[in-house]
Amino acid sequence: MQQQRIDKAIIAEQNAKLEANLQEDYQALGNKLARDNINIDEITSAAEKFQIAVPSWGTGTGGTRFARFPGEGEPRNIFEKLEDSAVINDLTQATERVSPHFPWDKVDDFSELKDASDALNLKWDSINSNTFQDQPGQEHSFKYGSLSNTSKDSRDLAIAHNLECIEWGQMLGSKTLTVWVGDGSNHPGQQHFQHAFERYLESMKEIYAGLPSDWEMHIEHKMFEPAFYSTIIQDWGSNILAAMELGPQAKSLVDLGHHAPNVNIEMIVSRLIQFKKLGGFHFNDSKYGDDDLDSGSLHPYQQFLIFNELVDAEHRNQAEFNPNYMLDQSHNVTDPIESLMNSAASVQRSYIAALLVDRNALTQYQADNDALMASNTLKKAFTTDVSPILEMARLRKGGAIDPIATYRASGYRSAVAKVRPNSGGNGSGIV
Ligand code: PSV
Ligand code: MN
Numbered sequence: 124m125q126q127q128r129i130d131k132a133i134i135a136e137q138n139a140k141l142e143a144n145l146q147e148d149y150q151a152l153g154n155k156l157a158r159d160n161i162n163i164d165e166i167t168s169a170a171e172k173f174q175i176a177v178p179s180w181g182t183g184t185g186g187t188r189f190a191r192f193p194g195e196g197e198p199r200n201i202f203e204k205l206e207d208s209a210v211i212n213d214l215t216q217a218t219e220r221v222s223p224h225f226p227w228d229k230v231d232d233f234s235e236l237k238d239a240s241d242a243l244n245l246k247w248d249s250i251n252s253n254t255f256q257d258q259p260g261q262e263h264s265f266k267y268g269s270l271s272n273t274s275k276d277s278r279d280l281a282i283a284h285n286l287e288c289i290e291w292g293q294m295l296g297s298k299t300l301t302v303w304v305g306d307g308s309n310h311p312g313q314q315h316f317q318h319a320f321e322r323y324l325e326s327m328k329e330i331y332a333g334l335p336s337d338w339e340m341h342i343e344h345k346m347f348e349p350a351f352y353s354t355i356i357q358d359w360g361s362n363i364l365a366a367m368e369l370g371p372q373a374k375s376l377v378d379l380g381h382h383a384p385n386v387n388i389e390m391i392v393s394r395l396i397q398f399k400k401l402g403g404f405h406f407n408d409s410k411y412g413d414d415d416l417d418s419g420s421l422h423p424y425q426q427f428l429i430f431n432e433l434v435d436a437e438h439r440n441q442a443e444f445n446p447n448y449m450l451d452q453s454h455n456v457t458d459p460i461e462s463l464m465n466s467a468a469s470v471q472r473s474y475i476a477a478l479l480v481d482r483n484a485l486t487q488y489q490a491d492n493d494a495l496m497a498s499n500t501l502k503k504a505f506t507t508d509v510s511p512i513l514e515m516a517r518l519r520k521g522g523a524i525d526p527i528a529t530y531r532a533s534g535y536r537s538a539v540a541k542v543r544p545n546s547g548g549n550g551s552g553i554v
Contacts, residue, residue, distance in 0.1 A: 128206070128243070129213045129533045131521070137529040138518060145524055148511040155507075159481065163512065166478055170516035173471050175406070176220035176248035176449040177463055179228050182207040185415065185453030194458060196540035201228040202239055203543060207460055209243040214529055216522035217467050222248040222449050223295070225288050226258060233294035240295070248299070249341060249403065249447055250292035254281040255305035255349065268306035270326035271319045271355050278326050285330040293335065299402070299447060300334070301376055302327070303343035307350025307357075314353065323355050324368055331369045340373045341402035341447070342366055345381035348413055358382070359391045366400050374402030378451055379426075380413040381405075389428040396436045396444060403447030404429075406470050415453035417462050419469030426470065427505045430477035438482055458536060464526045468513055475512055479504040 153163035182204045184194040198204040205221060212218045221240070230236045240247065254269030263274060269281035281304075289300055306323065308314035327342075334340055344362040345354055356362050359375060366373040375395050382388055395401035406426070408416040419426045436444045448470065454462045481500055488497035514524045523529035530536075 128209055129523075129529065129535060133533050134214070134521070134523050134529055137532055138524050141514075141524040142518065145511060145514050145518065149515050152507075152509075152511045156479070159479075161479060166475060166509075167512050167515050167519070169478055170471060170475050170512050171216075171520055173217055173474055173516075174219055174448070175217060175467050175470050176222045176447065177208050177211055177218045177467075178251075178405075178449060178451050179204045179208070179221055179223045181450060181452055181454065181463055182459050184459060185455050187455065192455070193545055195545070196536050196538075196543045197545070199543055201230060201236065203539075204228070205239055205243055205245060206539075208245060210460055210530070210535055211463050211467070212245065214517075214523040214526035215464050215467050216517050216520035217471055218463070219244065220246045220248040222251060222301075224251040224253055225284075225291060226253060229291070233291055237295055247292070247295040247297040248449060249301045250288045250295075250297050250299065251301045251303070252285045252288040254284055255303070265305075268319070268355070269304050270302075271304070271306045271323035273322070278322065282326050282329045286333045289330075289333055289335070289338065292338075298337060299339045299341055300330070301341040301343055301403075302330070303345065303376075303378075304355060305349045307347075307354035308352050309350055310352055316353065319355060320361070324365060327365060327369055327373075331373060334372055336372075338372065339402055340369070341376040342373060343376040343378055343381070343405070345378065345413065346383060359395070363395065363398065363400050366402075367398075371399075374400050376402045376405065376447075378405035378407070378413075379418075379429075380407050380409040380415055380451075384409075384411065388425065389432050392429050392432045396432065396441055399443040401444070401446050403449060405449055405451030406466065407450065407452045415451065417452055417454075417457075417469070418450060418466035419473065423469065423473065424505060426473040427476055428501070430473040431480060431501060431504075434474070434477040434480065435482065460530060460536070461527055464530065468526070471513055471516075472509055475509045476504050476507060479507055479509070 156163050179201060183197050184191060198207050208221045254265050257264050263276040263280045265277060270278060272278050285302060331340060342356060342362050342365055344356045344358055346357050347354060356365060362375040366375050377392060379388060406418040408418055408421045410421055450463060450466050452462060452466060485497055485500045488500060518524050
């Protein structure tokens, strides 16, 4: 496998240009936080520990129903996706895990894949199964659904695929299976809601029975697309019902783009935490629907409010609280490596800002029904520019103070473009 990683000398050279200013800014922020009895180094060490997984499919250029414009040097297989993921982690030091999607990332020899990830110091996050499209030569179609299909043959095929995903995941050292299906209907009356959900649950029970005891199954809801009238796991209500029906190893996954506009996602997160059903996240942003825009690019306050709930749960030592964090984005006009680095930092920023919330003051304002001061307490943390903390965390871990500038200076994209001819796949491509 060809190593295409960022030379440590380039990182050091770029950091050297920025370090003196960073030290000054860090000192100034440290002094400001100290006035509120916050030790900046404790926050920085939390930033150093923060990790978010990269989706293997996010390293390629995305697209829409209309077109896809492939970027230069796109990865052509999972080994090259791993190389790009390693670059992201080299620079951000916050993305040591990769979440694969099967069969897109299927290989003949999983031990070779594991060796490749080990060599790049990467680990594997949740395994995503794919029963939302037919594979070449597939005998029983998923056109009318997979786990809830009226045809038992199609359902069995979808169950078998999820079970093989668990097997492959075990070979990679993963501990989670994420199940998102495109099942649903496009016309009122097309599907009997209850019977379809019963079939789905029956299928999911068979997959659940195949879960190793130390694995979790994460169920992802989505209100539309590819089915535009109803989807089988439409919202967090159907999601938690399914997770409760299946058992303690089944939890709900929240993809930020999978809700109606203006839905209070942070409250959904709180409910899932309360009932020990929060499995994890697919972070992204959206304006209209499931746009899969870069995390925090449009609604950074919403992302912060979600982290406010997460940090609150951490603070209360909430039982069985250990959600997976992952990005799930589509990069149509940017270099995917740059977007993924930006997004990882954006999510990390929300976490760090949420750590600054004065929780005792907030509790008191809530008890006193002081709505204005409760809200201002959150705003104060959100509006604190924590950039020096994020930059220092990266510097201390050997990453780049400025990941984008360092990446551009490295010339990585043009170097890989030489060895990875354009995939030419410029048809549509929803990822
Ligand atoms: C569906 O829109 C989704 O969010 C699911 O997580 C899929 O696995 C992923 O996108 C890729 O299609
Ligand atoms: Mn998703």
